[in-house]
Every structure is written in C-alpha cells, then in structure tokens.
Amino acid sequence: MYKPVLVTGASSGIGEAAAVALARKGFRVYAGARRLDRLKALEGLGQGGLSGIEIDVADEGSIDRACYRIEAEAGPIYGVVNNAGISVMGPIEEVSTNEWRRQFETNVFGIVAVCQRVLPRMREAKLGRIVNIGSVSGRIAAPFQGAYASSKHAVEGLTDALRREVEPFGIKVSLIRPGFVNTPFGEQEQEGLDEFLGDGHPYAPWVARFKAWHAKGHPKGASPMDVAETVVAAMTADRPHSRYVVPAAYLPALMMRNLLPSAIVDRLFARINGVAGVRRPS
C-alpha cells in the first residue's frame, strides 16, 4: 500500500497503537505529537514504515510544516487519524473560560485545522480517508466532564457534516467512539479533578464521588490496540462505517440514552457514578 497517513497524538495511548498498527498494515505512517522523544522511541516498532513528526494541532503553522514535510517525502496525504486530545475536567461553573478554550482548541479546532490543510489535495486526488476519534462522551455527557464532553459532541457534528460534504469527492470519513480505554488519559483526568476538591469548592462532595467511580474506569478499560484495530478497519475497508463504538459493550448504553427520557437517564447515570449518594445541601 505505502500510502501516507498522518496520525495525530501518536506519542501515547490510542494514537501510538494506531500508528504502529497502520505501519504494520503497510501504510507509510507519520506519527505526530509535541513530545518528539517519545516519537523517536516509537519509530523502531513500525517495521520501517513509521516516522515521528512534530505537530501541535493547536498551531496552524505547525500543522502546515508537518503536512509539507509528509508531502515532500511521501507524496499527497492519503489518510488522517485525528486522534490528538486532552480532557479538561471540573464543574462547568468552576472551569475557567481559558481552560474551555484550551479544550476546544485541541479537540475541535485542531481537527478542523488539520482537515482544512489536507482536504484540497484529497479532493484533487479524488480519494482519501479521515478517521476522527470521538468518544462515548460525545453522546453521554458525564458531570464534571462538561468541557470534554461538549468538545466530543462537537466532533460528532463536525464529522457528520464533513462526511456528507466530501463524499462526492471520493473521501471517506469515519468516527470512532471509544469508551474507557486504558491509557495515561485517565490519570490526567483524575489529576484534573483534584483542583475542585476541598473547602471552598461547592461541588466537592459530588466531584469526590465521581472521581472514585472514574478511577476504576480506565484501568479496566479496553486496550489501545482494540481501538487501533478499528482505526485500521476504518482506513482499509471498501465501505468504512460512519461510526464505530469500541468496545461494543457500550452500545446498549448509547441506545438507552437515545430511547429513554432524560430524567430516567440522569437518575440511572447518577446511581452508576455514585453522585446520587451525596445529600443535597439543606
């Protein structure tokens, strides 16, 4: 195959696994992220078809430089995996608007900027693949994950619109919705919640319960390679799905979210994540 593919956020977790899996499948993979030392270590795992590349998806200049290098070395970019992501945690009331902006700069505008950079040449070539990494949080918004869940809801909308816009040009677009996956992402989310615990924080008792529930999620989650295999499927299938859920065990929860009234979903979810057990202030 040897088609050039850019994977963003490949210095860790899902992106790292996807870069290796795609290289082993025969793609010419450019594994992009800001931490170059981690990318160097990854290169050896890609059977010669994997190069690290510096990219900050929140910086259009950096995106342009990375894409320019790929095009110069390997030709027009065939595929992009928009995987780079961060999670800003905390109650909506307490998370600063600067943090909200940081969340959207990476998870949403980063995807927009990468797509804007690669689409003209994909349209010219009349072929290409874009795989966006969303989340189950793009359909079910947990408390204290409002910024992250909103960004992933935005990724759902932009992926649907993009798929419909570029289909006439032969470009295929898929969304992957992982549930809990065992990567360093979970620890960062746990640390993010700490800021909202303790005296003076009005949501602290609920945040503490949520944090305890959340702590169990990632270690028991899917392996990054499970998501990577789905990325390979989306990149190689003749007719890739519009969306994939990994692991499939999340499908019933997503269906219930669509079918049940919000009041019931709210109560069920509060019971599951322990938030229901905290007394309301008198």
Ligand SMILES: NC(=O)c1ccc[n+]([C@@H]2O[C@H](COP(=O)([O-])OP(=O)(O)OC[C@H]3O[C@@H](n4cnc5c(N)ncnc54)[C@H](OP(=O)(O)O)[C@@H]3O)[C@@H](O)[C@H]2O)c1
């Ligand atoms: N883990 C889960 O349970 C889970 C569940 C659902 C969805 N997801 C989604 O899956 C994606 C990957 O998550 P993960 O679990 O693999 O997390 P991770 O291990 O923390 O990896 C995140 C990656 O994103 C990169 N990144 C962050 N900001 C970036 C920026 N501005 N420019 C370029 N790269 C950037 C990081 O690299 P550098 O810091 O080196 O730049 C890192 O390689 C995210 O979009 C996340 O929302 C994860």
